[in-house]
Amino acid sequence: MAADKFLYAKEDRRRIRAGESVDIPFLILLLLLLTVGLIMLYSASSAQSEYDTGYTISTKYLQKQAVCAFLGLVCMFFFSRIRADFWFKYAWPIYGVSILLLLSVLVMGQSVNGATRWINIGGIQFQPSEIAKFTMIVLFARLTRNFGSDAGKFRYGVLGFSGALMGILVPLALEKHLSAIMLMGAVAVVMMFVAGTRMKWLFAGAGIAVAFVIVYISFMGYAGDRVTAWLHPEQDPGDTGYQILQSLYAIGSGGLFGLGFGKSRQKYLYLPFQYNDYIFAIICEELGLFGAILIVALFSALILRGYWIALHASDRFSTVLAAGLITLIAVQTILNLGVVTNLLPSTGIALPFFSYGGTALAVNLGEMGVVLSISRQRNQTKRQEVSL
Numbered sequence: 001m002a003a004d005k006f007l008y009a010k011e012d013r014r015r016i017r018a019g020e021s022v023d024i025p026f027l028i029l030l031l032l033l034l035t036v037g038l039i040m041l042y043s044a045s046s047a048q049s050e051y052d053t054g055y056t057i058s059t060k061y062l063q064k065q066a067v068c069a070f071l072g073l074v075c076m077f078f079f080s081r082i083r084a085d086f087w088f089k090y091a092w093p094i095y096g097v098s099i100l101l102l103l104s105v106l107v108m109g110q111s112v113n114g115a116t117r118w119i120n121i122g123g124i125q126f127q128p129s130e131i132a133k134f135t136m137i138v139l140f141a142r143l144t145r146n147f148g149s150d151a152g153k154f155r156y157g158v159l160g161f162s163g164a165l166m167g168i169l170v171p172l173a174l175e176k177h178l179s180a181i182m183l184m185g186a187v188a189v190v191m192m193f194v195a196g197t198r199m200k201w202l203f204a205g206a207g208i209a210v211a212f213v214i215v216y217i218s219f220m221g222y223a224g225d226r227v228t229a230w231l232h233p234e235q236d237p238g239d240t241g242y243q244i245l246q247s248l249y250a251i252g253s254g255g256l257f258g259l260g261f262g263k264s265r266q267k268y269l270y271l272p273f274q275y276n277d278y279i280f281a282i283i284c285e286e287l288g289l290f291g292a293i294l295i296v297a298l299f300s301a302l303i304l305r306g307y308w309i310a311l312h313a314s315d316r317f318s319t320v321l322a323a324g325l326i327t328l329i330a331v332q333t334i335l336n337l338g339v340v341t342n343l344l345p346s347t348g349i350a351l352p353f354f355s356y357g358g359t360a361l362a363v364n365l366g367e368m369g370v371v372l373s374i375s376r377q378r379n380q381t382k383r384q385e386v387s388l
Helices: 024-052 060-078 084-089 091-108 128-152 155-175 178-195 200-221 221-231 242-252 281-311 316-342 358-375
Strands: 108-114 115-123 124-126
Touching: 024 060, 024 358, 060 242, 060 358, 084 091, 084 128, 084 316, 084 358, 091 115, 091 128, 091 155, 091 358, 115 128, 115 316, 124 128, 124 358, 128 178, 128 316, 128 358, 155 178, 155 200, 155 221, 155 316, 178 200, 281 316, 316 358
Parallel strands: none
Antiparallel strands: 108 115, 115 124
């Protein structure tokens, strides 16, 4: 009996060609987004870098981000050579390690900008929540294949997935990491829908999630302030509404064609975190509406191509895994753009490949390496899965 409880026809195995190339359009779009992201990060962070270094270095943040980008590209290349079967086999072990890392934050976590979500291992500081997003997607993809048509039953489609999800969300709730909870919850719902969970249970779960967020915000003062600032930023322009107003000023002053690359005014310490969560506001200010539309178009093309790869994967596990990873990028992008334009309350979610953050960038590139690996089998006939 095979360990994964599935048999694959021999003729389908013969179709696997080790030399199959990755999907070139997806790779080009990814590298283009990364390149533009590093360029805009330099522009958005140059003033803050000079201020932090006594006006001696304008590339402090770019240098750190470039190192993480290099490490991420190495991970992307390495993961692009690993078959999806590897992730299926080790889904549960890496899920367990991920939970241990999340719990370790509660014991030896380090604070950055007032939030305790980082740990330091061997001199390397990173956020376990970034790794947890990946491991949750891998486990959900495995459960999808394991459950098969039983995913439509409450026992599997709801209790099975929810139990796995709570193992990640509970430690995040103890960390007070609401943005990660919202992001992972949204991705989980999409993956459950793909797996075959019935819509009535997904709607019920969405209602419970909304109730949880309301209760959570009621007990978390800072989160409640964010909602108030979102609805009426003009009522407190010097404190809770300051960042939102400065972001809107930056977007509005960009006009159609922008002020020009490097000519942002808001980046001169007016807009807080201008190189992080609110980097898109600087993009709008410098490149204008047309530049912003081009960047959104690049993200859209990457996401659509990613879903195309998922649909053409060689087996169900690979399809769901690729779809989950692309959905993660899509949800992050939508939430970030919604916050920057004040369509959504502040969530603290970064813009993939653009916002400053070494862990997030390296992990995102590694995840895209998994998608590239799945794209190697895009021209193969789907393998037939037979439950034992």
